[in-house]
Amino acid sequence: MNKLAAKAASALCTLGLSVALATSVYAAVDRDAIIDRIQPHGNICVAGDETCGLGAPAPSASAGASARxxxxxxxxxxxxxxxxxxxxSPKFGSGQMSARAAEKGLDGLLATSISGIGAMPPKGTCNDCSxxxxxxxxxxMIDAE
Ligand code: HEC
Incomplete structure (x- = not known):
């Protein structure tokens, strides 16, 4: 083989190698992108499992410490x-709530507030209220009267 042929062969070899390299890098990137694209839309993370990003479970509404x-x-x-x-509805500050309290007791008012009464929706729309x-x-509301 003469010198020129050897150079040409080596150049071809280098070219081939870099194409192969580029292709494999490209393939790796592409593969990641594909894995990314076929991820499920949601993952299930059980409350309390700190390995999946939710951290500590949110305090429940009835936990007391977080009560409003x-x-x-x-x-x-x-x-x-x-x-x-x-x-x-019994108007705030009008004495109407105290009158109902006198009639039904605090427990009675709590029960109807939870279940809803007449035009009042259950829990007065505070669905996460304890x-x-x-x-x-x-x-x-009673104290304000
Ligand atoms: C959509 C309007 C509405 C909202 C919001 C609402 N209420 Fe009422 N509430 C009413 C009406 C109307 C009544 C009277 C119902 C009746 O006597 O028929 C009432 C009555 C009550 C009574 C008296 C129940 C009884 O047994 O006599 C209590 C206590 C009460 N509401 C508490 C609350 C509390 C606490 C909230 C908020 C967490 C709330 N309400 C939010 C409309 C509402």
Missing amino acids: TGEEVYNRFCAACHASGILE DEELEATIQF
Whole structure:
């Protein structure tokens, strides 16, 4: 083989090698992209399993430590109706809630608040309220009268 032929052969070899390399790198990137694309849309992460990104389980509504005050719940959920007394709801600060409390007792009002009564939806729309939070809210409404 003469020198020129040897050079040509070596150049071809290098070219071939780099093409092969480039192809395999490209294939690796492509493979990752494909795996990425075929991932399921959602993964199940069981509460309390800290290996899947959710961390510690969220405190439950009835955990006490995270309980909202009666005033907070009232302002956010109950004032929509009770501030003005629409739909014939006992109007805030009017004495009507105390009158009902005298008639039914706090437990009675709590029970109807949980189940809903007349035009009032169950839990007064505070679906994640614990019984304790609802009771504190009713107490807040009574205390305001
Ligand atoms: C969509 C309007 C609405 C919202 C929101 C609402 N209420 Fe009421 N509520 C009413 C109406 C109307 C009544 C009167 C129902 C009746 O006597 O027929 C009522 C009555 C009550 C009573 C008296 C129940 C009884 O047995 O006499 C309590 C206690 C009460 N609401 C608490 C709450 C609390 C606490 C919230 C918020 C967490 C709340 N309500 C949110 C409309 C509402």
